[in-house]
Amino acid sequence: MHLKLCICGLIEPLTLATRVMVLTHARDECKPTNTSRLINLTLRESEVRTRGVPGSPLEAEGLLDPARTNLLLFPGPDSIALRREDYADQAPVTLIVPDGTWRQARKVRARVAGLSEIPCVRLAPGPPSRYRLRSQIEESRISTFEAVARALGELEGPEVQTQLEAIFEVMVERTLWVRGQLPGSQVAGGIPPGAQQ
Numbered sequence: 001m002h003l004k005l006c007i008c009g010l011i012e013p014l015t016l017a018t019r020v021m022v023l024t025h026a027r028d029e030c031k032p033t034n035t036s037r038l039i040n041l042t043l044r045e046s047e048v049r050t051r052g053v054p055g056s057p058l059e060a061e062g063l064l065d066p067a068r069t070n071l072l073l074f075p076g077p078d079s080i081a082l083r084r085e086d087y088a089d090q091a092p093v094t095l096i097v098p099d100g101t102w103r104q105a106r107k108v109r110a111r112v113a114g115l116s117e118i119p120c121v122r123l124a125p126g127p128p129s130r131y132r133l134r135s136q137i138e139e140s141r142i143s144t145f146e147a148v149a150r151a152l153g154e155l156e157g158p159e160v161q162t163q164l165e166a167i168f169e170v171m172v173e174r175t176l177w178v179r180g181q182l183p184g185s186q187v188a189g190g191i192p193p194g195a196q197q
Contacts, residue, residue: 020039025101028100035099049063123151130169
């Protein structure tokens, strides 16, 4: 993002009981449309680890915490619906989230040690993605950031989801404005002074 359009000043990182661990694919990591970095900026209890680097396996130490409720967020065939009440009396949740293309994300459970042992959870059906920087083959698919925001809305409360989605909307719309795909008058929060020069 252009420096004058940077959203860092708008972000107040949230401190939550839920920890988010994003496993991003090396091929996706440096793309400007990758949203895992935004997760790391908006959540204090988050971490991004890179997988898919030839000759350098994913760092597995600390990935699964036996003192927490570890869940993999991916709508696999054996996934169960993520519902706050199912985890209310358990240890705080660590949400492990594969990031990358759907093909890359689908392989995570089999390729990362220990993930096949933990429950796989999915989101309830929701509105279409607001991530207009990438096209989706299926309307039900959403960005990694949106998936995390919706999951935290379920686990931590709707106000958390609202805060995260507001930052996401600004990031998406400022990027669309830079690309000439959205007029400045329609950008959430407007265009910062000096950025239009």
